[in-house]
Amino acid sequence: MTKGQAISKAVDDQIADDGRDPQPYEQLMGANLHYVRATMCVFLARVKARLAEGRPAYEFKFAPGFCTTALSYSVARLKGAVGDRTEP
Numbered sequence: 001m002t003k004g005q006a007i008s009k010a011v012d013d014q015i016a017d018d019g020r021d022p023q024p025y026e027q028l029m030g031a032n033l034h035y036v037r038a039t040m041c042v043f044l045a046r047v048k049a050r051l052a053e054g055r056p057a058y059e060f061k062f063a064p065g066f067c068t069t070a071l072s073y074s075v076a077r078l079k080g081a082v083g084d085r086t087e088p
Contacts, residue, residue, distance in 0.1 A: 006058055007082050010050035011075065014043055022075050029078055030071030041067040044082075051086060060086045 001009070015022040020033050029035050035043060044062055051058040062085050070078055 001054065001056070003058055003086060003088070004079075004083060006051060006054050006056075007047075007060075007079050007086060010047045010054070011079050011082065014046050014050065015075070017046075018043065025076040025079075026074050028071075029073055029075065033075075035071060037067050037071065040070050044070065047082060056088065058086050058088060 012022040015033065018039075027033055029040065041064070044060075044067060048060040048062070051060045060082055066081075066085075070081065073081060
C-alpha cells in the first residue's frame, strides 16, 4: 500500500470508527464532523497508531498545536497534512 493509500484508509477508518461519515471529503473536521481540540488529539493519535501498525509501517509525527490547526481542515486537506508529517 502506498503512503497516500495508507493515510487515506487510516483517516477514513478512524472517522468511521468515531461514528461519523468521512464523505464528502470537503467536510471540515471541526465545524461539520464536530471534533474539538481534545477529540482531535485522540483522533490524530489513533491515526498515528493505525499507520504505525500497517504494512508497510509509516511514522506520523505531529506537535500538539496541530490538533487545533486540524480542526479547520477538510477531510481531504487533513489527509494531505498528515502526509506532509509522515515518513516511511
